[in-house]
Amino acid sequence: MKFNHLGIPTTERFEGEIDLPHLKMTVSDHQSNPYGIQWQRYWDDAPYPELVKSVPHVAFEVEDLHAELQGKNVIIKPNSPSEGLIVAFIEVDGAPVELMQYLKS
Numbered sequence: 001m002k003f004n005h006l007g008i009p010t011t012e013r014f015e016g017e018i019d020l021p022h023l024k025m026t027v028s029d030h031q032s033n034p035y036g037i038q039w040q041r042y043w044d045d046a047p048y049p050e051l052v053k054s055v056p057h058v059a060f061e062v063e064d065l066h067a068e069l070q071g072k073n074v075i076i077k078p079n080s081p082s083e084g085l086i087v088a089f090i091e092v093d094g095a096p097v098e099l100m101q102y103l104k105s
Contacts, residue, residue, distance in 0.1 A: 001060040001068075004100055005030035005038045008056045014039040023081055049075050052089055052096045059087075059098035068099050 007030075016028045024046040030038035042053045052075065062068045065078055065086050075096065076089035086101045 001062055001099075003036065004059040004061050004098075005036035006056060006058055007038050007040050007098065009040050009042065009053055011041060014041070017041075020081075049089075049096075051075060051091060051094075055094075055096055057089070057096040057098050059100055061100050061102065063101070065099055065101035 014028055016032060017026050018029065019026050024043040026041040026043070028037075028039040030036045042048060046053065065088060069078070069088055069090065072090040073092075074088060075091050076087075078086050078088040080086050084103045084105070086103065088099050090097050090099065
């Protein structure tokens with residue numbers, strides 16, 4: 001696994017907002033700082049578990065998402081938020097963890 005970003009939910013506006021209408025959320029660019037911090041504001045009708053919308057999560061890149069999910073408590077099933085990427089969320093000790101697989105072209 002390789003660290004990708006730290007997602008921090010907020011209800012406040014923040015600098016560098018990027019609206020993602022297809023995901024019903026607004027984010028900051030995690031690559032704009034050396035630590036991978038990404039602010040996230042979920043829209044009122046965002047269809048995500050409350051745990052994801054209220055507790056910070058850490059995101060890791062993995063080689064085989066489906067293998068990584070075996071035996072885990074999956075709280076957001078694998079989906080593709082953007083071309084070439086598949087993500088899923090698991091719950092670990094009460095915290096959300098995002099697993100990301102970049103598809104090889």
